[in-house]
Amino acid sequence: MNAQIIGQMAVSGALMGLVYALIAYGFQLTFATSKSINFGQGELVMISAFFSLTLTNLGLPYWAMVPGGLLFGAIMGLVVERAGVRLALEQKSEGWILLSIIIGLFFFSAAENIWGRDDRPFPTPISADPIHILGVDVTRLELSVAVGVFAIMGLIELFKRRTLLGKAFEAVSADRDAAELMGISSTRTVMLSYGLSGSVAALAGILVSPITTVGPTMASALILKAFSVAVVAGLDSGFGVVLVGMFLGALESLASFYLGSGWREAPGLILLILALALRPNGVFGKATIRKV
Amino acid sequence: MKRILLLRGAEFLVFALLATIPKFVENPYALGLLTLLAIYGILLIGLDVTVGYLGQVNLAHVAFLGLGAYAAGFVVTKLGLGMVPALLAATLVGLVLGGLLALPALRLEGPQFALATLSFAALSTTALNELEALTGGAQGLSLSRPPLFGHNLTPPLFYWLCMVLLAVVWMLMRNLLASQWGRAFEALRDSPIATDAMGVGTYAHKVAAFALGSSLGGLAGGLYAFNFQYLQPQSFTYDLMIILLLGVVLGGRKSLWGAFVGASVIVLLPNLLSNRLLFQIFSGLGFAGALAAGLQGLYRKTTRPFQALAPVVAMGLLVVGGLLVENTEDWRKAIFALMLFSVVVGLPEGIMGFLSTFLAKLFRVPHAPLPEPADIDTMLPIRPADGSALLVLDDLKRYFGGVKAVDGLSMTVRAGTIHGLIGPNGSGKSTVVNVISGLYTPTAGTMQLRGVALPIGSLYRVAQAGVARTFQNLQLFGELTALENVLVALKGVYRNPLPMVLLGLARREERSAQAQALALLELIGLREQALVKAKDLTYGAQRFLEIARALARKPDLLILDEPAAGLAHPDVLQQIEFIQRIHQRGITIILIEHHMDVVSELCDTVTVLDGGRIIAEGTPDVVQRHPKVVEAYLGQPPQPELPGGAEPLPA
Numbered sequence: 019m020n021a022q023i024i025g026q027m028a029v030s031g032a033l034m035g036l037v038y039a040l041i042a043y044g045f046q047l048t049f050a051t052s053k054s055i056n057f058g059q060g061e062l063v064m065i066s067a068f069f070s071l072t073l074t075n076l077g078l079p080y081w082a083m084v085p086g087g088l089l090f091g092a093i094m095g096l097v098v099e100r101a102g103v104r105l106a107l108e109q110k111s112e113g114w115i116l117l118s119i120i121i122g123l124f125f126f127s128a129a130e131n132i133w134g135r136d137d138r139p140f141p142t143p144i145s146a147d148p149i150h151i152l153g154v155d156v157t158r159l160e161l162s163v164a165v166g167v168f169a170i171m172g173l174i175e176l177f178k179r180r181t182l183l184g185k186a187f188e189a190v191s192a193d194r195d196a197a198e199l200m201g202i203s204s205t206r207t208v209m210l211s212y213g214l215s216g217s218v219a220a221l222a223g224i225l226v227s228p229i230t231t232v233g234p235t236m237a238s239a240l241i242l243k244a245f246s247v248a249v250v251a252g253l254d255s256g257f258g259v260v261l262v263g264m265f266l267g268a269l270e271s272l273a274s275f276y277l278g279s280g281w282r283e284a285p286g287l288i289l290l291i292l293a294l295a296l297r298p299n300g301v302f303g304k305a306t307i308r309k310v
Numbered sequence: 311m312k313r314i315l316l317l318r319g320a321e322f323l324v325f326a327l328l329a330t331i332p333k334f335v336e337n338p339y340a341l342g343l344l345t346l347l348a349i350y351g352i353l354l355i356g357l358d359v360t361v362g363y364l365g366q367v368n369l370a371h372v373a374f375l376g377l378g379a380y381a382a383g384f385v386v387t388k389l390g391l392g393m394v395p396a397l398l399a400a401t402l403v404g405l406v407l408g409g410l411l412a413l414p415a416l417r418l419e420g421p422q423f424a425l426a427t428l429s430f431a432a433l434s435t436t437a438l439n440e441l442e443a444l445t446g447g448a449q450g451l452s453l454s455r456p457p458l459f460g461h462n463l464t465p466p467l468f469y470w471l472c473m474v475l476l477a478v479v480w481m482l483m484r485n486l487l488a489s490q491w492g493r494a495f496e497a498l499r500d501s502p503i504a505t506d507a508m509g510v511g512t513y514a515h516k517v518a519a520f521a522l523g524s525s526l527g528g529l530a531g532g533l534y535a536f537n538f539q540y541l542q543p544q545s546f547t548y549d550l551m552i553i554l555l556l557g558v559v560l561g562g563r564k565s566l567w568g569a570f571v572g573a574s575v576i577v578l579l580p581n582l583l584s585n586r587l588l589f590q591i592f593s594g595l596g597f598a599g600a601l602a603a604g605l606q607g608l609y610r611k612t613t614r615p616f617q618a619l620a621p622v623v624a625m626g627l628l629v630v631g632g633l634l635v636e637n638t639e640d641w642r643k644a645i646f647a648l649m650l651f652s653v654v655v656g657l658p659e660g661i662m663g664f665l666s667t668f669l670a671k672l673f674r675v676p677h678a679p680l681p682e683p684a685d686i687d688t689m690l691p692i693r694p695a696d697g698s699a700l701l702v703l704d705d706l707k708r709y710f711g712g713v714k715a716v717d718g719l720s721m722t723v724r725a726g727t728i729h730g731l732i733g734p735n736g737s738g739k740s741t742v743v744n745v746i747s748g749l750y751t752p753t754a755g756t757m758q759l760r761g762v763a764l765p766i767g768s769l770y771r772v773a774q775a776g777v778a779r780t781f782q783n784l785q786l787f788g789e790l791t792a793l794e795n796v797l798v799a800l801k802g803v804y805r806n807p808l809p810m811v812l813l814g815l816a817r818r819e820e821r822s823a824q825a826q827a828l829a830l831l832e833l834i835g836l837r838e839q840a841l842v843k844a845k846d847l848t849y850g851a852q853r854f855l856e857i858a859r860a861l862a863r864k865p866d867l868l869i870l871d872e873p874a875a876g877l878a879h880p881d882v883l884q885q886i887e888f889i890q891r892i893h894q895r896g897i898t899i900i901l902i903e904h905h906m907d908v909v910s911e912l913c914d915t916v917t918v919l920d921g922g923r924i925i926a927e928g929t930p931d932v933v934q935r936h937p938k939v940v941e942a943y944l945g946q947p948p949q950p951e952l953p954g955g956a957e958p959l960p961a
Contacts, residue, residue, distance in 0.1 A: 055421060105616055105655065112420045113654060115367045116555065120650045123552055127644030131635075238548065242432055245425050280440040287429040287436075294426045295414030 026154045027275050028268040033160040035267020036167045037226045041244035042259040043171055044218040049253040050191035051211040052107055054114045056098050058122020059219055060241025065125050066091040067223030067232045068133045071140055080143050087224050088217040095216020099209055130234045137233035159228055166225045174214060242283060246290040252300020325477050332466035341465050343577050348472035349533045350573035352479050354557050355566060356526025359519050362563035363492065365499035369551055370411060370427035373434040374404045374524040376546030378531020380438060380445055383453045383541050393458045397532040404528020405521050412520035438543035450542040453535060472533055479526060480566055485814040490804045495519050497787040497798045504785035507747060508799035509773035509863055556650045562660025571661050583638050583645065593632050597625040600652055621656030624648045677841055683832050684825035690864060693896030695726020700898050701867055706755035708745050715741040717922035728899045730909045733919035734942055739902045740782060743871050747779045748772035778865035780856040782872045788845035792836055792855050795844050796827040799862040830858045834888050850881035857888060869900045874908050886911055
């Protein structure tokens with residue numbers, strides 16, 4: 019009985035954790051090309067979800083709404099890159115941290131006023147009826163999260179490996195200066211990474227909203243955990259985020275069960291600080307050699 | 311002197327004015343705002359230590375405000391103690407928790423640091439909410455303002471208390487930040503590696519700076535608790551943190567006045583937002599200011615188009631939004647965001663940064679005169695060059711994965727000599743230097759300085775042991791002046807303990823430090839440029855300054871890593887002369903260099919590396935003729951029957 023509850027909690031937690039992993043994957047995309055991440059990524063997830071909700075309310079079918087939401091996310095990602103990141107990168111400063119926080123705050127306030135402060139349900143054609151698999155209940159909705167996460171990560175990885183543009187992406191990630199010398203515009207590649215990262219954030223919003231509802235505060239709830247996953251796994255760990263995301267999701271679901279829901283976030287945060295202290299490059303990350 | 315008088319006079323005037331206000335103003339609302347101004351002033355001075363001086367985005371400051379507030383509340387309500395223990399406890403909580411957070415966060419830079427502080431802030435909100443037995447949880451905690459030394463603290467008295475504390479904090483911090491400590495904080499921001507290599511521990515300074523800033527956050531929290539007399543965890547969230555950052559950035563980083571201006575803005579902000587007319591006036595002024603500055607920047611080509619136009623667009627949005635939106639209060643976060651954005655992009659120095667440049671131009675206040683340079687012979691006495699073994703490397707190895715960068719190097723550097731270390735690119739020269747100076751840990755082998763094992767894998771401890779180095783890719787403290795760059799590294803002058811520094815009783819040693827630093831600058835011909843920021847020096851001067859800074863360590867062994875790299879020919883000659891001057895003082899030098907003329911001119915002994923191993927050693931003449939050396943540099947010797955044209959190689 020007890021083991022079954024633990025199993026159940028761990029499985030649904032792990033499936034939620036895939037959403038954190040997906041957002042963390044969005045961090046990796048921009049970190050690879052520009053060594054920067056969007057501190058307002060949670061707000062990007064949130065406004066994309068709200069925008070998709072509006073598309074649905076306008077009568078668009080689910081399968082037409084998803085591309086619309088992804089496009090919106092990509093555009094917002096480009097806005098962040100242009101307004102918050104590019105200048106700081108040109109000046110080789112870390113101003114992007116503050117600027118991306120600021121832009122996130124602006125998005126938050128805009129969403130609050132355009133769509134309201136309340137949490138709203140997000141309609142979806144996918145059923146929430148549980149199915150029994152190996153003694154635990156899993157809903158189709160939860161499974162759709164897993165399918166969506168693996169699909170987009172797989173597609174982007176294929177894109178990076180198989181297309182010319184993707185190879186340019188990899189080249190800039192490996193060595194920005196050398197790529198520039200080979201005629202690849204690093205600015206455009208950074209833009210591409212922010213666009214992709216925005217789409218990934220939008221998909222995370224579309225996948226998670228039917229389960230958690232949409233509201234302005236969903237941003238802060240998601241972002242801290244996504245940060246934890248990204249840092250614990252390592253910002254260049256590739257699929258490491260999936261493992262860490264599932265682990266963290268399961269852990270937090272168990273923590274909220276045993277310690278009370280107020281402590282839900284604690285394990286992730288403690289894990290994050292520990293990981294930063296013990297392995298700043300992450301569990302799956304590569305250690306960098308300092309050069310002078 | 312005039313400058314000091316002006317600055318002190320302005321400080322005195324403002325504090326005197328603020329102190330007399332309750333005598334004339336009876337309005338409790340205004341008094342409340344002024345009290346908050348003092349509290350936020352202390353808070354922002356603390357935040358400026360990390361954000362301004364260390365240059366890190368610190369998102370945990372609001373947590374220290376909250377923790378300090380709750381600590382004070384706990385001491386008063388649960389322990390029944392008075393005001394003084396409560397404020398002490400609040401400060402202590404900030405100091406200790408700040409130090410504890412800094413310990414893991416200390417290896418981190420930039421985004422990772424921001425993340426660690428963000429997590430800490432979220433964690434402390436969770437704790438305040440959930441530890442209901444201590445904090446009252448979401449219900450909040452009510453407390454009353456205990457008397458101070460038997461006096462009941464009426465609003466004016468409490469205001470004076472806050473102001474006195476602000477004045478005290480102000481004075482202590484002014485002394486600290488103008489001292490070696492403040493310089494070390496700034497040096498850390500510009501180059502942590504060089505700070506360590508100059509024998510200034512990044513470890514201790516980063517923790518100290520963070521703990522100090524956090525303790526001020528805690529103190530401000532204690533005052534906050536007694537001001538509002540009701541605490542709720544929701545008061546100390548991310549939103550407030552953003553406002554605090556707005557205060558520091560808008561006021562101006564690295565400036566006490568900036569913190570003060572920032573605090574005033576924060577205090578007035580709610581009024582600004584609730585009054586429509588006021589908001590429109592201020593947003594209009596902001597727009598006009600951004601437009602004027604942007605156009606000027608574009609016209610003079612001092613700013614990039616984005617930097618000039620983005621603030622105009624943001625302020626324009628603020629103006630248009632102010633006209634369209636019914637309730638500006640609803641949009642307060644967006645308004646903060648637009649204001650912060652404009653400031654960060656368009657006015658990165660903040661209001662005080664802008665004003666101080668402006669005022670300096672207006673009044674042309676000269677810098678306080680510098681002392682006469684110290685006597686170089688007393689500060690850097692000539693050492694006898696006895697030729698004894700100074701540095702002995704034995705079978706030193708450093709592998710990177712499968713790459714054997716240094717593979718079994720044994721070498722002896724004799725006291726008083728210039729020992730050249732040459733070799734083709736990738737031969738392992740820089741790795742050797744990085745291993746000796748402690749940046750890398752050797753894979754195997756031993757290193758001895760004067761027969762004592764050299765510390766391993768710590769730039770800081772190697773520097774303390776008497777080894778100084780320069781960097782091939784310059785690692786100067788760009789925002790500091792040439793003089794300050796040398797001062798940071800200066801050894802053996804700063805002896806006064808922290809309390810003396812805080813109280814401003816360490817002026818004398820500062821003068822003698824300046825005199826010594828000037829003597830070193832004179833040695834390498836940079837005395838006239840002592841007050842120029844390092845980043846504004848010419849490339850050649852920057853290379854010279856690196857050497858002066860390393861000399862400030864008064865080292866037994868000086869490692870020069872390609873000191874002539876990228877220098878124009880006249881500068882190379884100059885550099886050779888400087889190195890000879892240093893050599894005449896009996897300082898042992900390891901010289902890594904590509905210019906063969908420099909090597910043969912200067913070196914007593916040359917060690918040639920290839921593939922991480924020694925291929926030749928001896929005097930420059932001998933080494934230059936060594937067939938293996940020729941082969942390493944030029945490839946296989948040409949076959950004799952090849953058609954001529956090439957110069958014959960020395961046999």
